Amino acid sequence: MVSNAEFTGHTDPRLQALPTVKIVGRQDYTEDLFKLWLEPSVPFTFKPGQYITIGSKDIERPYSIASSPHEEYIELFIEYVHPEHGGKLTPLLYAQNVGDILSMRPRAKGIFLLDENYSDHVLVGTVTGIVPYVSYIRQFLNDKRTGHRFFVMEGASHFDEFVYDQEFEELQSNHDFIEFVSTVSRPNDPRNKNWHGSVGRVNNLVPDNVDRWGLSKQNTMIYLCGNPGMIEDVKDKMGSVGWNYCEERFWKEEDD
Ligand SMILES: Cc1cc2nc3c(=O)[nH]c(=O)nc-3n(C[C@H](O)[C@H](O)[C@H](O)COP(=O)(O)OP(=O)(O)OC[C@H]3O[C@@H](n4cnc5c(N)ncnc54)[C@H](O)[C@@H]3O)c2cc1C
Structure with a gap:
């Protein structure tokens, strides 16, 4: 050994x-x-x-x-x-x-994968919860695939926590099948004084954006990753009225 x-x-x-x-x-x-x-x-x-x-x-x-x-x-x-x-x-x-x-560990694990049964993917993440979506989309583009649409929604307390925002903004500009929304939950914090984008918790913006994008329950999977409070709230708002969702929790609510 x-x-x-x-x-x-x-x-x-x-x-x-x-x-x-x-x-x-x-x-x-x-x-x-x-x-x-x-x-x-x-x-x-x-x-x-x-x-x-x-x-x-x-x-x-x-x-x-x-x-x-x-x-x-x-x-x-x-x-x-x-x-x-x-x-x-x-x-x-x-x-x-x-x-x-x-x-x-020699083997990768996890079942939070892109669900190919759906053509529209609403990818909701807080801070590090954006990570799996970066991998999905990079691979999709590398494979030169078509036929799917990605709606990335990222939330953070402060805008300097987005980190992958430039990558997603560029992708949004270059591909009509990628949308990107980022929002800060503490707009009045001095650390956000240079932020001019969306404000509010990302979970609160999901229903309106899904509506604005004209998505259907039949064709859409909502992915939730990161803060457990965000996950629970989107499940309440969307899962309870019949939207499909899947989730990956990085830590437990009681640990918040
Ligand atoms: C499937 C999966 C994927 C993960 N992927 C990532 C990832 O991509 N990036 C990443 O940073 N972490 C990720 N995590 C969390 C990671 O495994 C660790 O728990 C985290 O990095 C903290 O490790 P630690 O040993 O320092 O503290 P731990 O002993 O793991 O946790 C200490 C305390 O902090 C809480 N906690 C853990 N992470 C956070 C957080 N981000 N914010 C607030 N509280 C937290 C825990 O619940 C616990 O109460 C993932 C977890 C899981 C289950």
């Missing part, structure tokens, strides 16, 4: 036996949001919407993958949860940089 202990800090022999990823890129966006690009030590396959489990010092956590399978590196978008708020792995990840090594 090859041990990764020297690099990952794992003491548990089962974790020491796992393959590894090397951090090959890092970019910070706010004081608690950053991206990592990872190079696996073994071949790693996944479907857009799945997650990878990485670890260090005997702690492992799942992360949805933002890159799509055709890309060279695995791209993650991570929110640092301060130790005071219970963060365990993210403080370790936050301290890491290019060249550092983490363990990885």
